Amino acid sequence: MADTANPHASGQPTRRDFLTLTAVATGVVGAGAAVWPFIDSLNPAKDTLALSTTDVDLAPIQPGQRVTVIWRGKPVFIDHRTPEEIEKARQVDVNALPDPEPDEARVQKPEWLVVVGVCTHLGCIPLGQKTGDARGEFGGWFCPCHGSVYDTSGRIRQGPAPANLTVPQYTFTSDTTIRIG
């Protein structure tokens, strides 16, 4: 090619270098744009997202009773706490906890604790919802998989789990009903 004679000797980029670069760049962008819809199709679909709130009627739940509801396919623990349980949760020295968080920050009304019932270690469902379940030495929940112990505020106290049970987004839609999500 006459206009690019001995191009590399001069160290100058050639027309061909430019064309190769732009062609490859266009190809990479195009391939990315083509692959993205396929990746995104793996994300939750519209009907899955539409199922992402759950309404719960709290009226029938007695003090001391725990119920499990399903939200986004996961268990949510609702605990109608007794005054003693609230008391127990509020007495601890927050700074001594593995994941320091005061009980007040984890509830909207003190007697209602709402947490996602999935152990923050590796995803098992802790025991403590049914009467007779082992609740661990802090009266909250006990995870049978690797022995994590949670207190009456759902906070991690012992064992391998790194964090407290997650408090989901929820609102009181009336005095006795909540909407999770």
Add this chain to the structure above:
Amino acid sequence: MAAPVAQNRLVRWIDHRLPVFTFLDHELHQYPTPRNLSYWWNFGSLAGIMLVIMIFSGIFLAMHYTPHKDLAFDSVERIMRDVNFGWLMRYIHMNGASFFFIATYIHIFRGLYYGSYKEPRELLWMLGVVILILMMATAFMGYVLPWGQMSYWGATVITNLFSAIPWIGEDIVTLLWGGFTVDNPTLNRFFSLHYLLPFVIVGVVVLHLVALHQHGSNNPLGIDRKGPQDSIPFHPYYTIKDMYGLAVFLLVYAAMVFYAPNFLGDPANYEPANPLVTPPHIVPEWYFLPFYAILRAIPNKLLGVVAMFGAILILFALPWLDRSRVRSARFRPVYKWFFWLLVIDCVVLTWVGANPPEGKFILIGRIATFWYFFHFLILVPLIGVLERPLPLPTSISAAVLGKGGPKLAGAGAPMEKP
């Protein structure tokens, strides 16, 4: 070439033990290719890319699809409405089947025109026919999956073809169905096979390519290469040409996917399957229409089925039916015309297949069916013997570089990459 394929030490280390890089260099880079291939030679790689697109989009569809008679239709509608970009994946797959067949059919007619099925490429050609049959089976079973009216009744009609087999026909059909009609067991096994067969196709494509690379591509002149002056390396010359063709092809394909996604489909397939009501007018997808026309042209159940399958199977025998030693129709003044008549005949069969079997379509369908078999069984052998071919050029380079050829032009040396 024994020269190391790369400077990179890791690449050399691997290549010394597992010569993948040498292999790729050999088959995709150095690979000497006739210097005169036209754009008709693009359709093989296009079909290969369509196969990849079908497998890719299909695997993603299968992540959302449910193979159950009560859920399949709704799961496809969910793909269309709720799954992110589900509509796009489905339209890519749906129209992809059509474009896969377009590429393959053009590829086959290219072979017919340039005599690519002749010695030494008979097995290459026959492997191609195997791929065509597998594609048809795959596409047929895929069309059943959305479980619409056409899915259901298409499956009923096609599986019932086997009932034409004397004595054991009914038992075979029951076996295919796993029941007494097309039903849930049928849908389940069709999904399993629809997932499997494309990978079988990949395997046969590999064999097809091994056979291809044994003697290399045929070319528009249909004469063998006589030396290095007749070849150019595959890369960059044909990688670029293939990529340019791909860009044009994808442009048309994308235009269909985005602007006319249901143009080639049948609206009846957006109605859920109803085993008690047959739609008034059953038509298969366009790529099956010529064969469907042949089936209906013959007023006897068994013979109709035999003719339909025979229309494909006859391609296996073509290398031996054609007695002419000249490959390219460019030098076959008589065959050339009959080639184009065959093309027209296939278009007519497609048109007849799309119309109800009444009135003039019956007669036209019968004439076109007759002509199809007459072409392959009588004309091709006869022309091969009777025709006087035109004189062949002495070599590819002589033909492309003008009369003088390599000696005069001095340009016949193997082209180097710039």
